[in-house]
Amino acid sequence: MAGELGKAAGHGCQEPRIWGWTARGYEVVRDAFAANLRVGEDIGAAVAVYRFGECVVDLWGGAVCQDGDPYPEDALQVVFSATKGLTTLCLAALVEDGLVDLERPVAAYWPEFGQGGKETITVRQLASHQAGLPAFDAPVGPAEIVAWDTCVELLAGQEPLWVPGSSHGYHPVTFGFLVGEVIRRASGLSVGKFFQERFARPLGLDAWIGLPRSAYGRVVPEVEAAVGDGIGRVFSDAEATAGTLTNRAFSNPTVDVATFGDPALFGAEIPAVNGICDARSLARAYSSVVEGPLRLLGSSVVDEMRKVVVDGPDRVLVDLPTRFGTGFMLASLREPMLGAGSFGHNGRGGSLAFAHPESGVAYGFVANRMVLEPGPDRRNTRLLSAVSLAVSGG
Numbered sequence: 001m002a003g004e005l006g007k008a009a010g011h012g013c014q015e016p017r018i019w020g021w022t023a024r025g026y027e028v029v030r031d032a033f034a035a036n037l038r039v040g041e042d043i044g045a046a047v048a049v050y051r052f053g054e055c056v057v058d059l060w061g062g063a064v065c066q067d068g069d070p071y072p073e074d075a076l077q078v079v080f081s082a083t084k085g086l087t088t089l090c091l092a093a094l095v096e097d098g099l100v101d102l103e104r105p106v107a108a109y110w111p112e113f114g115q116g117g118k119e120t121i122t123v124r125q126l127a128s129h130q131a132g133l134p135a136f137d138a139p140v141g142p143a144e145i146v147a148w149d150t151c152v153e154l155l156a157g158q159e160p161l162w163v164p165g166s167s168h169g170y171h172p173v174t175f176g177f178l179v180g181e182v183i184r185r186a187s188g189l190s191v192g193k194f195f196q197e198r199f200a201r202p203l204g205l206d207a208w209i210g211l212p213r214s215a216y217g218r219v220v221p222e223v224e225a226a227v228g229d230g231i232g233r234v235f236s237d238a239e240a241t242a243g244t245l246t247n248r249a250f251s252n253p254t255v256d257v258a259t260f261g262d263p264a265l266f267g268a269e270i271p272a273v274n275g276i277c278d279a280r281s282l283a284r285a286y287s288s289v290v291e292g293p294l295r296l297l298g299s300s301v302v303d304e305m306r307k308v309v310v311d312g313p314d315r316v317l318v319d320l321p322t323r324f325g326t327g328f329m330l331a332s333l334r335e336p337m338l339g340a341g342s343f344g345h346n347g348r349g350g351s352l353a354f355a356h357p358e359s360g361v362a363y364g365f366v367a368n369r370m371v372l373e374p375g376p377d378r379r380n381t382r383l384l385s386a387v388s389l390a391v392s393g394g
Contacts, residue, residue: 005383017070018061025390028056036379037062044071044220045229045367047280047383048163050390052360053292058280064368075389076206077366078260078274082353083209083275085345086173088327089297090183090194091127096301099186101324104180105294109151109185116159125165126178127327128309132160133178134171134316135248145253146268150189151177161245162225162315168236169315169375170322176272179258179327203294207277210269219266219276221235222257222349224370236372238318249316255348256368273348282364284354286344288362290357307345320374329354336377337363338388348375359391 022030029049044062048055050376052373062071094100100109104125107114115235121131136151136352137158155177164168171178180191187194192210208215239248246289260274268274273317279379287294289302306325311332325331328343335346337354338361344354349370355362365380 006100010233012120016061017063018059019073020059020061021055021057022059023056026056026387028386028389029383030059032382041369041371041379042367043223043369044075046075046368047073047364048278048280048283048364050283050287050294051389052290053287053294055118055283056235056390057387060279060283061236062117062368065223069278069377070221071164071368074218074278074296075220076211076215076278077351077368078221078222078266079275079277079282079348079351079353079366080255080260080273080347081172082282082345082347083350084272085182085328085353086195086199086207086209086275087176087179087271088127088199088345089190089193089199091123091327092177092181092289092297092301092305093194094186094196095304100182102198102304106131106182106342109258110156111183111317112153112156115183116157118158118160118164120291121160121164123182123307123327124326126182126323127175128277129168129171129175129314129316129322130165130310131171131178132164132169133158133174134169134245136174136252137202137224140252140263142253142259142265145173145270146265148177148269154180155181168310168312168322168324169245169314170249170317171272172255172316173253173270173272174249176270180271191271199288199296202296203281205281207275207281207285209271209275211276211351213267215276216263216266219263222261222368222370224257224349224372234318243314246318274289277365277366278365282351282366284360284364286353286355286364288331289355290360290362292360298390299357300309306341336376336381336384338384346375347375348372352377352379352380359383361391362385363387 035311264295288296331342338356
């Protein structure tokens with residue numbers, strides 16, 4: 001369905017403005033998208049679904065801010081940790097090429113890393129948040145976080161905060177430099193350049209890790225929603241309490257809109273948090289791992305990367321359970337996606353991108369209203385219930 005569905009800005013109980021298209025049978029996804037806007041859970045957003053490499057949903061709607069201009073078709077959003085999934089696609093490509101062995105020590109590719117108790121950390125452990133390096137020891141602000149060599153040198157010189165491989169704890173910012181340096185050493189290219197050459201250009205994506213200045217004007221600012229009194233408050237309090245592992249990991253630099261929504265950081269390569277793209281590009285990127293005309297990675301490497309590596313209480317996320325394969329977040333109660341077999345990554349505030357090879361679905365969602373409660377996010381729950389219904393023919 002194409003065209004505008006209403007006249008209001010897309011909040012409260014008013015009829016939202018929606019544009020785009022759905023294939024026959026996927027109208028329920030449009031209805032779910034409209035509901036997110038109608039009840040005020042979204043201000044402006046976009047969702048895309050590909051199935052076996054063919055687009056079946058491409059919708060955008062709402063506004064760039066409350067009562068503001070319509071959300072544009074070419075809008076871009078900072079997707080925060082959904083960037084980790086794009087970085088992991090790059091790692092998977094190098095595994096398939098035989099340039100990276102997940103069971104080899106990181107130091108085999110990055111010799112400077114092999115010190116201070118990190119000598120035997122494998123690439124798989126590094127990419128599954130087991131390395132014990134969730135935070136920088138030294139102060140890292142906006143000036144330092146854009147300096148690649150500074151960040152990787154700091155991490156190479158650190159000692160792990162726990163015995164590597166003994167447990168896992170989310171690496172919100174350091175993941176990108178750790179995995180990214182392995183990618184750089186193995187390929188000779190930075191993560192951003194490798195992603196462009198291997199995925200973005202072949203697939204025609206509007207997605208970058210390191211945004212070109214010509215696209216800065218397309219980035220829609222994000223607004224953080226108020227934190228509720230549930231588990232989100234527990235996490236927020238831990239994040240704000242000096243000395244906690246949560247605080248160390250998320251506050252050096254601070255992972256929020258003020259920091260990563262600043263155009264001064266758009267052009268840098270920070271491969272855990274500052275990917276900038278649209279929903280359709282996220283869905284097309286994940287179409288590269290399912291059957292169809294967009295496939296770029298074979299099933300054997302995909303199955304290797306989505307195999308469960310860690311599952312249980314997370315040392316950084318106040319013991320909330322997390323489940324990871326190698327780099328990819330896997331389906332769990334906190335992020336169900338389309339159930340068993342799904343893999344991808346969400347991002348702070350609600351962005352989500354993943355693939356479910358069994359059904360052929362690749363999914364991307366972005367929004368400018370950042371909901372800071374840990375998942376499952378009601379917006380994606382509503383949308384994915386509709387996707388599941390459409391796929392099943394219901």
